[in-house]
Amino acid sequence: MVELLEAVIKRPNFVAFVALFLWGLYIAITHHNLVKKLIGLYIVQTSVIFFFVTFAAKQGATVPILLSNDGKIEARAYTNPLPHALTLTAIVVQVATLGVSVAVVAGIYRNYDSLDEAEILKKLE
Amino acid sequence: MMKHIPAVLFLIPLVAAISMPMVVLRRPGWGRPMTLFAACAMCVTAVANLLVVLNSGEIRYLFGGWRAPVGIEWVADGLASVMMIAVSLLATVCLVYGGSVKLPGSARRLALHYILILLLLSALTGVVFAADLFNVFVFLEVATLCTSGLVAIAGGKALVFAFRYLILASIGATFYLLGVSFLYAATGTLNMADLAQRLPGLLGSKAVIVGLVFMFIGLAIKMALMPLHGWLPDAYTYALDAVSPLLSSLVTKVALFAWIRIMYWVVGAGHDAETAQALRVCWMLGALAAVGGAFLALIQQDVKRMFAYGGVSHIGLIMIGAGLGNQTGLAGSMFYLINDAVMQATLFVLAGVAISHYGVRTMGDLAVLRERAPWMIGGLIIVGLSMIGIPPTGGFFGKWYIVLGALQSGEYVAVGAVIVATLLTMAYFMGLFVRIFASHYGGGEQASPVAPAAEMPLVLRVCVGILCVGILSLGLCSDRIVKVLLDATSSLKL
Amino acid sequence: MIGAHDSVIVLTISRMLIPLIQLYAIYILFFGQYSPGGGFAAGVIFGASLILAILVFGPETHAGAVATKVVAGDGLGLLVYAGVGGLCLIGGGEYLNYAALELPGLSEPARRSLGILLTQIGVGLDIAVTAVSIVLSLSFIPHGEGSHG
Numbered sequence: 001m002v003e004l005l006e007a008v009i010k011r012p013n014f015v016a017f018v019a020l021f022l023w024g025l026y027i028a029i030t031h032h033n034l035v036k037k038l039i040g041l042y043i044v045q046t047s048v049i050f051f052f053v054t055f056a057a058k059q060g061a062t063v064p065i066l067l068s069n070d071g072k073i074e075a076r077a078y079t080n081p082l083p084h085a086l087t088l089t090a091i092v093v094q095v096a097t098l099g100v101s102v103a104v105v106a107g108i109y110r111n112y113d114s115l116d117e118a119e120i121l122k123k124l125e
Numbered sequence: 126m127m128k129h130i131p132a133v134l135f136l137i138p139l140v141a142a143i144s145m146p147m148v149v150l151r152r153p154g155w156g157r158p159m160t161l162f163a164a165c166a167m168c169v170t171a172v173a174n175l176l177v178v179l180n181s182g183e184i185r186y187l188f189g190g191w192r193a194p195v196g197i198e199w200v201a202d203g204l205a206s207v208m209m210i211a212v213s214l215l216a217t218v219c220l221v222y223g224g225s226v227k228l229p230g231s232a233r234r235l236a237l238h239y240i241l242i243l244l245l246l247s248a249l250t251g252v253v254f255a256a257d258l259f260n261v262f263v264f265l266e267v268a269t270l271c272t273s274g275l276v277a278i279a280g281g282k283a284l285v286f287a288f289r290y291l292i293l294a295s296i297g298a299t300f301y302l303l304g305v306s307f308l309y310a311a312t313g314t315l316n317m318a319d320l321a322q323r324l325p326g327l328l329g330s331k332a333v334i335v336g337l338v339f340m341f342i343g344l345a346i347k348m349a350l351m352p353l354h355g356w357l358p359d360a361y362t363y364a365l366d367a368v369s370p371l372l373s374s375l376v377t378k379v380a381l382f383a384w385i386r387i388m389y390w391v392v393g394a395g396h397d398a399e400t401a402q403a404l405r406v407c408w409m410l411g412a413l414a415a416v417g418g419a420f421l422a423l424i425q426q427d428v429k430r431m432f433a434y435g436g437v438s439h440i441g442l443i444m445i446g447a448g449l450g451n452q453t454g455l456a457g458s459m460f461y462l463i464n465d466a467v468m469q470a471t472l473f474v475l476a477g478v479a480i481s482h483y484g485v486r487t488m489g490d491l492a493v494l495r496e497r498a499p500w501m502i503g504g505l506i507i508v509g510l511s512m513i514g515i516p517p518t519g520g521f522f523g524k525w526y527i528v529l530g531a532l533q534s535g536e537y538v539a540v541g542a543v544i545v546a547t548l549l550t551m552a553y554f555m556g557l558f559v560r561i562f563a564s565h566y567g568g569g570e571q572a573s574p575v576a577p578a579a580e581m582p583l584v585l586r587v588c589v590g591i592l593c594v595g596i597l598s599l600g601l602c603s604d605r606i607v608k609v610l611l612d613a614t615s616s617l618k619l
Numbered sequence: 620m621i622g623a624h625d626s627v628i629v630l631t632i633s634r635m636l637i638p639l640i641q642l643y644a645i646y647i648l649f650f651g652q653y654s655p656g657g658g659f660a661a662g663v664i665f666g667a668s669l670i671l672a673i674l675v676f677g678p679e680t681h682a683g684a685v686a687t688k689v690v691a692g693d694g695l696g697l698l699v700y701a702g703v704g705g706l707c708l709i710g711g712g713e714y715l716n717y718a719a720l721e722l723p724g725l726s727e728p729a730r731r732s733l734g735i736l737l738t739q740i741g742v743g744l745d746i747a748v749t750a751v752s753i754v755l756s757l758s759f760i761p762h763g764e765g766s767h768g
Contacts, residue, residue: 002650007404021303028292028296034288036759037292038292041292041295041296041299043600044296044299045295045299048299048302048303048306051303051306052306055306055310056662063655063657065653082309082315083306083309086259088659089259089263089656091659092304092659092746093262093263093266093298096266096270096749097266097269097270097291097295099749099753100270100273100274100291101288101291101292102274102757103290103753103756103757104277104284104287104288105288106757107277107280107284108284108285108288110205111280111284112285120285121285124282124285127709128714130712132708132713132714135712136701136704136705140701140705142694143694143697143701144694144698145692145694147694165748184715186713187713188714188715188716189713189714189717190712190713190716190718254683390681473637488649508670525754
């Protein structure tokens, strides 16, 4: 029991990731307002991207940009650059998804005059 | 030169999509011919791709010249090439059909619709060829955005269901990305071939198991595997009739293809006991989907919705075949995947023609077709035979190989599920035919609100004809196609 | 409709800030190889400057109208990116293999660096236009063919 708690407390980034992920999922599923659902979706995606970046970190390492062009390049001095590249791409995908979703929500608002999912579903009947 | 074919196949729809805004600015009428030309060029290139792959083995395309596993690569093996031919041929036929349906809006607005279709095609090409887990994520997301845009173009009700699809599909993609990050954290690589070398020792570790579970959930949302299928019937029913065949035949099938790739080429399922549990989950969910989807199709009143649930049921059948862990089952499921794509396209084309030409939308209106629509009823009969699984149509051979594979691994519950799904499919198709032919379901004269048109125009007849010929030829040439698929999966040593 | 902002302070400060923001975006674009940055960030910052112009000056005035017309270059960035990749194909290498760019007098590392820079310019252009186009299609500002569904 103690070692379980220890393992959790030694990894605060995992705790933060799990909290954000579940919170965002809860918002996306339970709230009725369409824009709040989008915010929940955004939080879920951000939490996964955050998780990606945090496990790329190393103790005592700096950003993955070469400090000097000559001499030996020590991998231990730089954080892992691959998750950073994946993060950039995932952020762009997130922005694109958000853009399309907000456009669809704007269309729904123009058609049904409401942003509440329960009301819209009632109008659809 | 020949080795660049995968990139060319990807670039054709992409370049057409990029240059379309500028072309349409000057000549608005060129949007549709350009899209059709791009789709036909894709067909030709896909056939050339298959010929090259059959002659000289698989093509490994390294983007940017960087060798794997440092660089991103695409792999064009027999499986991917056959899938690409199916995708491009179906896209062409669905585009020919879609162009004949009158779409609202000016030519400039239609150009947006065609741009989305072309981007969807290039994204699907990317998923089929990708040999890198993150590449699959990016292209699946592009496909999701394009699909939701295409569903939303219909306006009105379709907007709500496009929003629902977008949220669900994005959550699915996020789950998939989470799974990829777990696998990366455990092994340090994203390349499929490299992962296949590093994973066998690590399959017991919690990170890998959780990663695979998350990836499965994400892809299951995208392929609409029951019970995660909620978005599919609404999205496909309310999408434009011109666009439904394209969406329903391609999007979920490519996601399933991605899962098959990950299951067999990355995780190396079928070799040891740990993966056998994962495979069992797969085919059990497939069995649930097959029976549940067919059952739900039975109780539908709207024709398009019924066909959408039929699609859900077939995804379940393909999953049964893919979850068996032997070569026969896998080849059978891939063959049935191609068959299902053709069948879904045919069904939605017929449903669209029924709505636009005969005013038939629900089961109650079907009597209108009775003595007026020989081509449509003929097409419906051929598709019905294939969905139920009666030789010599392709559906029979797909189900045959899946059942053979299930018998080989001794999973009799899977065989039972396939049989029950077949019987339920037969039941709802019988329902369709009874309502068309039996005279006590009301006469044709007073049932139609729209004056029934004459026989459908030549273009539509050609589309339906090509699709039905495709179904029959898939059945007649099934031997050769399954042999190609067996060769492609022989490297797995199942 | 969005009109110009009332306060003189806001107008003046924006008039000074917008070129600075754009200059910063170009700096980030070109220095993306040596420090954090690159095409995505540069595009977003450039797009933000154009959105600021639309919001503060309104679409009718000259400054705002320029930003509104930027949306016409919708696919241009993607064309640059795909075009650079296609040039590499023509030069004999794989798609996006910058070492195969047919440029005289450049060594291979220089060619790769130039290729990366060109693709990042394409990306930045595309993202700036996309950001402006998202904002415009969500507000009721007429641009081109009216609202895109």
